[in-house]
Amino acid sequence: MKTTSPDTEKKKSGIFARIISWLLVILILGLGGYVYYRYYFVFGEGVKSGYLNYAVKKGNLFKTYEGKLIQEGLRTNQVGTGVSNNEFEFSVESDSIFKILEVNSGKYFDLHYKEYHGVLPWRGNTRYVVDEVVNMR
Numbered sequence: 001m002k003t004t005s006p007d008t009e010k011k012k013s014g015i016f017a018r019i020i021s022w023l024l025v026i027l028i029l030g031l032g033g034y035v036y037y038r039y040y041f042v043f044g045e046g047v048k049s050g051y052l053n054y055a056v057k058k059g060n061l062f063k064t065y066e067g068k069l070i071q072e073g074l075r076t077n078q079v080g081t082g083v084s085n086n087e088f089e090f091s092v093e094s095d096s097i098f099k100i101l102e103v104n105s106g107k108y109f110d111l112h113y114k115e116y117h118g119v120l121p122w123r124g125n126t127r128y129v130v131d132e133v134v135n136m137r
Contacts, residue, residue, distance in 0.1 A: 037117065043127075044115040047134055048088045052109050055092070055101035064124040065092035067101055069111065091124020093131065100133055110135035 050071035057065050071086035090113055092098045101109070112132035119127055 039116060039118045039120050041117065042114045043117050045113060046115075047110055047112050048090075049110045050086070050088060050108070052101060052105050052107055053087075054105060055098060057098070059121075059125075062122045064122070065095075065098040065101075066090070066125055067092060067130070069109065088128070089126050090128040090130045091126045093123060093129055097130060097133060100136070104136060108137050109133060 048069055048071065050069040053068040053070050055065065055067040057063055067090050069088040069090065071088060073086055090111070092101065110133075111130045112134050113128045113130045116123075116127050116129065119125065123129060
């Protein structure tokens with residue numbers, strides 16, 4: 001009959017606990033990296049120009065600022081579907097920017113935006129978040 005010493009069992013359980021803790025740390029870091037990349041990493045940014053169609057505050061649980069810019073020119077969405085207008089739907093995080101947009105509906109704007117991979121409900125309904133009014137006329 002073979003018996004194992006208490007030291008051998010302690011070493012086995014210590015190694016197992018160490019492996020589990022490292023896997024847990026790696027899993028948490030990986031999940032944190034994914035959440036950052038998906039919801040907080042700025043994928044792209046630029047400026048869009050057009051006539052402001054509307055700026056509204058809406059939402060069931062999180063009230064967010066949303067807007068739509070009608071860009072000049074025409075485009076086709078799919079082959080054979082005809083021509084439609086260029087619309088840029090966006091969200092706004094800042095109260096001050098929303099107030100500018102709200103009282104100037106119908107004017108021509110140049111808006112600086114940031115594009116994210118994912119949508120957060122408290123940030124808005126779109127992946128595009130306007131953070132600056134570059135020009136208004």
